[in-house]
Amino acid sequence: MNRSTVLVVEDDETLLAVLGEALAHAGYDPVLASGAGAALAILDDAAPDIIVSDIVMPDMDGYALLRAVRARPALAALPFVFLTARGDREDVREGMASGADDYVVKPFEPSELLRAIASRLERRESIEAAQRQARQDWVQTLSVALHHQLRTPLAEVSAYAELLADPEQALGGDELADLVRGLDHGVERLGRLVADFLLLADLGAGRAATDVEARRRPIADWPGLLRRVVDARADAARDRDVRLRLDCPERLPVLDGDETYLADAVGRLVDNAVRFSPTGGEVLVRAWARERDRLLVVSVRDQGRGLDIDDLERLFAPLQRADPERHARQGSGNSLAICRGLVALHGGDVTASNAPGAGTEFRIELPVAGGTPERRA
């Protein structure tokens, strides 16, 4: 049975010592700090499961300590119990508003403190258990969807592979080349589907967020980024007789972010637009800075069938099943869900609307230091 670590912060040495004794006797593993400064210094090493802290202390008070702890993303949910001689409503309110979980007023019975600690730890454990369960459920849902979505592409690839491997088939040079090409495309598609699933999983599990934090850099050359994204799709557009155009100013605001993910997000919109474009149609990629709310906007517009207005939001839902009955533009598997997830990691948003005249416009709005995208109703 693991002993929970309790970090006790109290400037009165006698009280600190006796609290340590009482907690050890109750089966906890106490770590003692005689002030907020000492507590912050040993916080990482001690890795407490809960903090119990006095409020009035000479160097830094309990409220400031709480704020310092909550400022660390990893400790945002660490349970925090205040000890105080002042039971004023005002103090209680301030403590709870700063993010404390509970309050014990001095002088207290040992059982009062122990009950507060036990209940906070139990609550933390059930929250973590719920989060673990949610992650597991997500992996299970993804697993079922992965299986479903890969079945047909796998069957196609299997068919090609079988034909090619069958010595009975007397395949001519051209036939062979066609089959190998088919097999190649099939494997490419499988690779993309799997990569998309894994990215979707990472988005759901918070791993993508960690990637962004690690790779975040100022992106100074947005025009260059957009040009690369568009150029990479030039061949695909040409094959479908779709005109792909980029319209953006020479300079765009610098934006902090993960260049790989943002290029991926824009790329997905362009891929979709090209796919849903009628032959001879045009896909226009535009970008501009919206000064008033400090946003960078990237718009991808096609001249396809247009959206089914009722399903605007469903477009972005992950793990969709294509409904052949619906002729209007549907969500493209997981692509739009991933696009939105990647943009959301940067504080931005992706929206879709029917373009006046015909076709669909997708817009990515990214805040440029300090801006916030406006939510459309």
Next chain:
Amino acid sequence: MPQDLDEIRHALKSPLTSLKLYLGLLETGPPERRAHYLAALRGEVDRLAELVDAIGRSGRGREP
């Protein structure tokens, strides 16, 4: 059976990588090895299909 996200990721990457490598060899490798590559490709596709089936089953909570 892979239920953990990392296990799934790891398990899927091997056959996919092999498939791509064999495809590459098919196109650029010695013609006399072609039959071998094709047989291996087919094996890898089967392996991938079985894996995806297993992932689907574990997602539905059944015994693998």
